[in-house]
Amino acid sequence: MADNPWFSWSYVTANADVLWARTAEHAVLTVEAVAIAVAIAVPLGLLAVRVRWLAAPLLSATAVLYTVPSLALFAILAPVMGIGRAPVLLGLVVYALLVILRNTVAGLDSVDPAAVDAARGVGLSPVQVLARVRLPNALPSILAGIRLATVTTVALVTVGVVVGYGGLGQIMFQGFRNNFYRAEITTATLACVVVALVLDLVLWAAGRALTPWLRGRAA
């Protein structure tokens, strides 16, 4: 049987090791970027809710960064940080920041004031109120932000190809230059979608495990 030009299984089996290496690189880069973004955005969100006047400038600043196209950002960072992984990682963190920060602030803002009052009333310290009432109540919104950021980041990693570190994007671009080897581009694109779906599923499961009190309610 002649190979289908758009998708060929023999390409996948013949290049399984490269595909796997790039997929792993892609997934690790995504997870690392989102993890760093969470470590920055969640504390920033807590700060923004506490120091009210900081919220608007913080959100606007991240929104402006978000408006800068990924290709441009990588192009600006690469000459300064060098070609390779570092500019891609920093760029991805910048983009993940906005979504997570916005959802963290929205989540913390939506916490029922009565619940916070009740927690204070039974004698919880501010730290306890934060850890036991505010954060758990804001958790679904924060998790939704993390999931959105993760899926977006997976698609964005491919743009890293301009600075030589694009995970599966490297395979796409290589296929493009290899005389339009369509099967190669399709495989890498599909692999990218699969990575996004798998990570999303993992986060969904983690979210379910972290918020047992929401089970049984409408999703």
Place this chain on the structure above:
Amino acid sequence: MTGTGVVDDALAYLNDPLSWTRTGGIVDLTVEHLLLTAAAVLLAAVVALPVGAWLGHVRRGAGLVVWLTNATRAVPTLGVILLLAAGGLFGDTAVVLAAALFALPVVLVNTYEGVRGASPAARDAARGLGMPGARVLAQVELPLAAGLVGAGLRTAVVQVAATVPLAALAGGGGLGQVIAFGMGTQRYGQVLAGGVLVAALCLVLDGAVALALRLLTPTPLRAASRTASRTP
């Protein structure tokens, strides 16, 4: 390669009048960039506005709209552009199609939500006056949805302008070429300059569209909210 050397090169490139005015220079590329952006947004709007308005009017298809929005987030734009190019739709055609494809859900979801979310009291009043469905949509629901539809178009414009540079990797035009050429010839000053130019264009476009929307929206309808774009 040192950081300051690259910055100096970028400044030298941007300071050279010839880089701006020669054929295929920054001015030409910017015009091309804007034309490609306009074409893609128009294409997306022509499809998404009627479909979104109709689905919102009959209040159906919420699942489809949400699914489309979420599913397209996971698809890498670069892959789609390269696939279209490899399929024979080279350069500019590929980028307009790909950018329109990703702008479509943004316009669709905002139009849908806007029309669907129009005040039920206003809708009921219009029906009570004896308006047929099409007039309710045109004279009541769409004007009430204007804020959200405008916000969707703004997001789409910025998103498309940010997507167009990717096409330079597949032989397309626009300001992305400055970056692609710089990368190809290892002139990193030019890469930096190109990045700054593309970023500036997107920020200016965002502001310009926001201003235009503000001027076009009657005061009582100025409660627009922004939605997140998919690909920065």
